[in-house]
Amino acid sequence: MAIVSHVLARRLIPRLPAAGRWRFFTTTEGSRPSIVHKRSLDILHDPWFNKGTAFSVTERDRLDLRGLLPPNIMTPQQQINRFMVDLKRFQVNARDGPSDTNSLAKWRILNRLHDRNETMYYKVLINNIEEYAPIVYTPTVGLVCQNYSGLFRRPRGMYFSAADRGEMMSMVYNWPAEQVDMIVVTDGSRILGLGDLGVQGIGIAIGKLDLYVAAAGINPQRVLPVMIDVGTNNEKLLEDPLYLGLQQNRLEGEDYIAVIDEFMEAVFTRWPNVIVQFEDFQSKWAFKLLQRYRNTYRMFNDDVQGTAGVAIAGLLGAVRAQGRPMIDFPKQKIVVAGAGSAGIGVLNAARKTMARMLGNTESAFESAGRQFWVVDALGLVTEERLDVDPDALPFARKSKEMDRHGLSEGASLAEVVKKVKPDVLLGLSAVGGLFSKEVLEALKDSTSTRPAIFPMSNPTKNAECTPEEAFSILGEHIIFASGSPFNNVDLGNGKIGHCNQGNNMYLFPGIGLGTLLSGARVISDGMLQAAAECLAAYMKEEDFLNGVIYPRISRIRDITHEVAASVIKEAVAEDLAEGYRGMDSRELQRLDKVEISAYVENNMWDPKYPTLVFKSD
Numbered sequence: 001m002a003i004v005s006h007v008l009a010r011r012l013i014p015r016l017p018a019a020g021r022w023r024f025f026t027t028t029e030g031s032r033p034s035i036v037h038k039r040s041l042d043i044l045h046d047p048w049f050n051k052g053t054a055f056s057v058t059e060r061d062r063l064d065l066r067g068l069l070p071p072n073i074m075t076p077q078q079q080i081n082r083f084m085v086d087l088k089r090f091q092v093n094a095r096d097g098p099s100d101t102n103s104l105a106k107w108r109i110l111n112r113l114h115d116r117n118e119t120m121y122y123k124v125l126i127n128n129i130e131e132y133a134p135i136v137y138t139p140t141v142g143l144v145c146q147n148y149s150g151l152f153r154r155p156r157g158m159y160f161s162a163a164d165r166g167e168m169m170s171m172v173y174n175w176p177a178e179q180v181d182m183i184v185v186t187d188g189s190r191i192l193g194l195g196d197l198g199v200q201g202i203g204i205a206i207g208k209l210d211l212y213v214a215a216a217g218i219n220p221q222r223v224l225p226v227m228i229d230v231g232t233n234n235e236k237l238l239e240d241p242l243y244l245g246l247q248q249n250r251l252e253g254e255d256y257i258a259v260i261d262e263f264m265e266a267v268f269t270r271w272p273n274v275i276v277q278f279e280d281f282q283s284k285w286a287f288k289l290l291q292r293y294r295n296t297y298r299m300f301n302d303d304v305q306g307t308a309g310v311a312i313a314g315l316l317g318a319v320r321a322q323g324r325p326m327i328d329f330p331k332q333k334i335v336v337a338g339a340g341s342a343g344i345g346v347l348n349a350a351r352k353t354m355a356r357m358l359g360n361t362e363s364a365f366e367s368a369g370r371q372f373w374v375v376d377a378l379g380l381v382t383e384e385r386l387d388v389d390p391d392a393l394p395f396a397r398k399s400k401e402m403d404r405h406g407l408s409e410g411a412s413l414a415e416v417v418k419k420v421k422p423d424v425l426l427g428l429s430a431v432g433g434l435f436s437k438e439v440l441e442a443l444k445d446s447t448s449t450r451p452a453i454f455p456m457s458n459p460t461k462n463a464e465c466t467p468e469e470a471f472s473i474l475g476e477h478i479i480f481a482s483g484s485p486f487n488n489v490d491l492g493n494g495k496i497g498h499c500n501q502g503n504n505m506y507l508f509p510g511i512g513l514g515t516l517l518s519g520a521r522v523i524s525d526g527m528l529q530a531a532a533e534c535l536a537a538y539m540k541e542e543d544f545l546n547g548v549i550y551p552r553i554s555r556i557r558d559i560t561h562e563v564a565a566s567v568i569k570e571a572v573a574e575d576l577a578e579g580y581r582g583m584d585s586r587e588l589q590r591l592d593k594v595e596i597s598a599y600v601e602n603n604m605w606d607p608k609y610p611t612l613v614f615k616s617d
């Protein structure tokens with residue numbers, strides 16, 4: 001950590017939380033006791049305070065715990081070792097097929113720990129993030145959402161439903177925490193590539209917030225997963241007697257917007273500084289809601305904006321992996337399969353990045369647009385299409401260019417790849433196997449020396465192709481990045497085909513943390529751009545040449561720290577930063593790079609048991 005002056009260090013430490021309210025302070029405050037207002041079994045049943053067998057003798061006395069626990073006092077590490085014996089019984093790697101009971105069993109064991117001892121849960125997660133991110137997050141979280149009505153035991157987060165209209169402003173006070181920093185909200189309408197899962201989609205909000213705690217060090221007492229249940233159009237769920245959500249069709253139009261408006265007003269009234277991440281809303285609402293709220297509230301849409309940043313960082317990495325300078329990015333020909341919230345988000349951001357590199361003029365923007373070919377469920381998108389989706393319209397190819405390329409409206413993906421010979425083939429279609437043998441064979445004629453293949457759809461079975469398929473057809477000279485994790489491929493002769501994970505998890509935790517600590521009023525394009533550039537700069541030249549364009553997940557806390565610092569810098573530069581707790585906007589402006597980094601680090605929560613002291617109410 002950077003060395004900061006004593007005086008500055010004091011400023012960097014936020015003010016103490018109200019007595020007794022928060023168990024966890026910042027890293028630097030870790031040694032201060034937490035005041036609790038409960039004792040005995042109430043402590044053991046409270047996951048925020050429970051330490052289980054790790055309660056010391058003096059604490060057992062102070063908190064009336066003597067005799068309520070086995071006598072052998074465990075260190076936190078011994079506790080974890082004991083827990084891991086149970087967890088490790090399911091050694092088989094997580095897959096997400098419906099028959100993969102191992103990954104679900106692991107999720108259950110971890111979830112039960114989450115329910116009874118949060119500190120230990122996050123310690124296990126942070127220390128083994130590479131192994132357990134695929135359980136609490138993509139891909140297993142998809143399986144969890146699909147089965148949520150059966151898996152549900154204890155509630156986690158809040159549910160706002162169409163039946164709560166007119167009540168949200170008061171019901172938001174039912175949440176026990178006085179302060180909430182981060183909300184992830186979904187309406188369950190497009191969970192990963194699994195479609196409409198209704199109320200069961202809350203699992204994705206919980207999984208994303210697990211990463212906020214593990215990667216960004218957001219205090220787990222200040223995160224809130226939210227499900228807005230406006231019904232479901234999933235016929236199976238509508239008929240399932242065990243389904244936990246509203247069994248009615250989704251609200252549409254003004255009725256739908258009224259519910260989301262009411263929710264936003266309620267949460268920002270109770271917690272004016274909260275940040276709301278929109279997650280897995282179907283495209284038709286994702287863009288509209290983003291435009292509706294982004295200039296008023298501290299919010300962003302992860303699928304549109306987080307994904308775009310991660311894809312840009314990966315695309316720039318792919319250019320460098322070809323041994324070319326980043327500035328060559330505007331020459332890349334990019335075919336995107338999928339024109340939903342994620343695809344369009346990536347297209348817009350990539351076009352803007354190219355235009356900036358070309359001088360940021362109108363003509364630069366125009367010519368950048370010609371680098372993209374968009375294929376959706378109806379094939380190649382051109383101006384000839386009747387009722388082309390307005391979000392895809394800027395990327396619809398012109399008829400006269402079509403003749404030149406020998407393509408026409410609705411051309412298949414394989415035809416497009418054959419004719420365009422792209423440098424990059426990117427999939428955000430949610431269609432597993434879309435990059436068929438024929439498509440991958442066509443990519444052999446790519447004009448790139450090292451074509452990039454990004455099957456970014458989640459979960460695993462929705463990936464447009466597997467790394468085995470890509471490397472076996474195209475050979476070792478490719479760049480591969482998938483949304484869900486895959487193992488590297490053994491190419492023989494001691495060579496490894498590297499499988500990157502191109503997932504928005506590399507950005508959203510840092511975007512949230514940077515916004516929180518800067519106190520930015522809104523989340524600007526500049527802040528998102530800064531986050532993407534930070535991720536792109538994280539990798540070294542030799543990584544790129546080895547086909548490695550994203551860091552290992554084990555580095556996610558470090559990356560998030562850096563991303564957050566970049567976001568803060570940009571928020572300050574754009575005069576959006578209003579400060580956070582003890583750090584006001586003027587003080588923020590005076591911090592240099594090293595000091596911002598220290599400020600971020602000092603505010604990242606670490607899972608350590610605090611000493612508990614009882615005080616009656």
Ligand SMILES: NC(=O)c1ccc[n+]([C@@H]2O[C@H](COP(=O)([O-])OP(=O)(O)OC[C@H]3O[C@@H](n4cnc5c(N)ncnc54)[C@H](O)[C@@H]3O)[C@@H](O)[C@H]2O)c1
Nearest residue numbers: 192193283338339340341342376377429457458483503504
């Ligand atoms: N890796 C990541 O970080 C990341 C981030 C966001 C979304 N995603 C994934 O991207 C996928 C899409 O998400 P979305 O919100 O854009 O969904 P969406 O439903 O809004 O969009 C899907 C798009 O794919 C198109 N499509 C369908 N069938 C197709 C086909 N046969 N050929 C070409 N295109 C086809 C549809 O027309 C639509 O434009 C999901 O699987 C999601 O998990 C990944």
Ligand SMILES: O=C(O)C[C@H](O)C(=O)O
Nearest residue numbers: 138192280303458503504
């Ligand atoms: O959730 C993920 O793994 C990434 C992304 O947000 C998605 O919707 O697929």
Ligand SMILES: [Mg+2]
Nearest residue numbers: 192279280303
């Ligand atoms: Mg998502």
